[in-house]
Amino acid sequence: MSGTAAFRAEWTKLRTDPVNLWLLLGTVLVTLAVSAGASLTARCDGPGCGGDPTRLGLTGFMAGQVVAAVLGVLAAGNEYGTGMMHTTLAAIPRRGTVLRAKAAVLTAVLLPTGAAGALGSLLIGGAVQPGRGFTAAHGHQPLSLADGPVLRAAVGSVLYLALVGLLALGVAFVVRSSAAAVGIVLGLLFFLPVLGQVLADPDWQRLLQQVAPMPAGLAVQTTTDLARLPIGPWEGLGVLALWALAALASGRVLLRVRDA
Template sequence: MNRVLHAEWTKVRTEPTARWLLPTIVVATVLVSLLAIAAASCEGGGCGLDPVALSLAGVQLGQAVVVMLAVLAIDGEQGTGLLRTTFTAAPRRMVVLAAKAVLTGGLTLAAGTVAVLGCVAAGRAILPGNGNGNGNGNGNAAPSLADGPTLRAVVGSVLYLVLIGLLALGVAAAIRDSAAAMGAVLALLYAVPLVAAAINDPELQRTLRRFAPMTAGLAVQATTDLDDLPIGPWAGLAVLAAWSGASLLLGALLLHHRDP
């Protein structure tokens, strides 16, 4: 396993695309959060928004870059024929997939931590000045890691990005085309919430949001009005973990039983 991990790490260090995708995760996430925070300016005492979830809004775009990183970790080799060489050098395909999962998860953890902390810092710096997060009596306060719900939202957002990466890696292992794999994951993340929003049946809408990977997983960011959520914060993250586990299992089975 150590030898395979070292080989995968060498690939990442020498792959230009992977090198620019990692900082892009940080830049895209923080930039979107800055735009969301700036757009939520309220005169005279808050808009009734969740300041922590607002500060972490950039995660919804940053996850798309994580998907790209995870898909290219395996399908990038498929397109160049390098995957066949990898399996020749390391015939135990499950070990190769496990090494890719560890590396993808670790890199996403590092980039996601920097990105999420940057979002929180932006929220602390900007929200009190535009009428949100100023302790105005409506339960709003600038994000602080000393606050339990905020810390849960921050840690949960980092874990969310890691799980999205593992979900995408599993799909990429199952689908041998980079564009198709990215399209499938992004549709699952972004299209399902749009379908749910278009449904008139409130109960069906709530059910879709409870079990869709993005809406369930992002429940971990909420710090206000928790009773109105379709699913609890940690339960929602567990739903996403189940999606990721199922994706990796499917990818492992297909990878094991077919030619590279």
């Protein structure tokens, strides 16, 4: 089966399973809800509120990534759990093609999902904070995607969500268990930042912020005080991309050498 046919097959699997559609919808709704809650909680009416209003408005991606990770895990984990992976590999003997097709379909659905979450979050944040935040940090002008840092934060957040999904997909191919894969991915995303807070050595704290997938990747949302970041916005997203690439590469190797 060609790569195009494999992509169509994986697309059919995804769109015909209602669980996947609910997960995509849930990713958007969770992202919007948490972003709106963060903006409302931090709302103030004075001009000196400070902070990074763009990053605040995109806070929901910290929660939405959990749903996206589950979607990425289930893209492979469900087939291992039900035994359907045997059928998939029988229809597509080239195992690398299977992984690439799943990754391509997952990316194709997470990018517009992330875009909806980012645009909605910024619109909500601007609406609920008319007196500060979304105007104060940008010269009292409405938050706009025409503003370079805001656009970078929005686009970066979309890419961040897709990369988390690909990281989860790769881990699922490695461990072949949905429950274990979800636990590993959430551990990578949330445990390493917590560990960084526990460590007393500031050098170790900074190192973990530079190499851990979530704090490094979410640096792309920052639009103020960039010099104080442990890692640059795009460099941080690159760290997450390396994590996802390593997971997918490991999954591909193990998919080739192990029985389904």
